[in-house]
Ligand SMILES: [Zn+2]
C-alpha cells in the first residue's frame with residue numbers, strides 16, 4: 056500500500072459525502088512504492104470489485120535519460136494529414152458560427168462539456184489517478200463521454216498519462232515539454248514515440264485497468280465507438296431535430312467542437328507546463344494557469360496536480376474554475392461517486408513552505 060494512503064484520516068466535515076483527507080503525503084520515493092516492497096502487494100478492491108490504488112503516477116527521480124544523440128523524429132504521416140484536415144475543417148467551422156442555428160451552438164457547447172468531462176473526470180481523475188471511486192452507471196456515462204472525446208481509448212490515455220507523471224520532462228515522458236511548445240501540444244501525436252516512453256510504459260502497473268471490464272470493452276469496440284459518438288451522432292442530431300444544414304452540423308458541432316476539446320486538453324501538456332506560477336513545487340515545470348483551467352474545465356492547476364496527483368480536485372480548491380470537481384461532487388450527491396481523496400490544508404501548507412516558490416496564497 057502506498058505510504059500516503061497509510062496516513063489518511065477522514066475529514067469530519069466531509070464524512071457525509073465520503074471525502075478522504077490525506078493529511079501528510081510522504082516522500083515521492085515512498086509514494087512510488089520504492090520501499091518496503093509495496094509494489095508487490097496485491098491491489099485492494101473497492102465495492103465494485105475494481106482495484107483503485109495508484110502506484111505508478113508519482114514522479115520517479117531515479118530515472119536517467121540515456122547519453123548520446125536523441126533518436127530522430129519518425130513522422131506518422133497519417134496522423135499529420137488527419138490532424139491537418141481536422142484543423143482546416145475547424146477553421147471553416149469558425150466562419151460558419153454566425154450563420155449556425157442557436158440550437159446547433161448550444162449542442163456543440165454541450166457536447167464539448169460532456170466530452171471534456173469524459174477526459175477530465177473520466178480518463179484523468181478516475182482512471183489514470185484513481186482519485187475517487189465511481190459506481191457502474193457513472194463509469195458507463197464517463198466511458199461514453201470519453202468515446203465522444205476521441206483522444207485514444209481509456210487504457211491508452213491512462214497509460215500515457217501515468218508515464219507522463221512518473222517521468223515528467225524526460226525522454227520517457229510522451230509529451231516532454233522540454234522539447235518545446237509544439238511538441239508537447241500536438242507534435243508528440245504526429246511522430247513515433249521515443250523508445251524510452253514505450254520501454255517505461257510497458258513496465259507500468261496497469262493491472263487495475265486491465266481488470267476493469269468496461270475499460271477493456273471500450274478498447275475492443277473503440278473504432279466503431281468513436282465513429283458513432285465523435286462524428287456521426289453529433290452531426291446527425293442538429294440535422295434531424297432542428298433542420299440544421301449538414302455542412303453546419305459537420306463543421307461546427309463535430310469538427311470545430313472536436314478540435315476545441317483536443318486543443319483545450321493539449322494546453323494542459325503545453326501551456327500549463329510553461330506559463331504560470333509554482334506555489335507548491337518550484338523544482339518541477341508544471342504551473343498554475345487560470346486560462347488553461349477555464350478551457351480544460353478545471354485542469355489548469357498543474358503545479359498542484361503534479362505535486363499531489365491523488366487529489367480528486369486536481370487543485371487546492373474545489374469549485375474555483377473547476378467544472379470537473381463540481382461535476383464529481385454532484386455525482387457524489389447522487390450516490391454515483393464516493394471516496395474522493397483530498398489533501399489537507401496543513402499538508403499543502405507544509406509542502407509550500409518546503410518546496411514552493413513563495414507565491415502560495417495561504418489559507
Ligand atoms: Zn502534466
Ligand SMILES: [Zn+2]
Pocket residue numbers: 179183184216220360364
Ligand atoms: Zn494527471
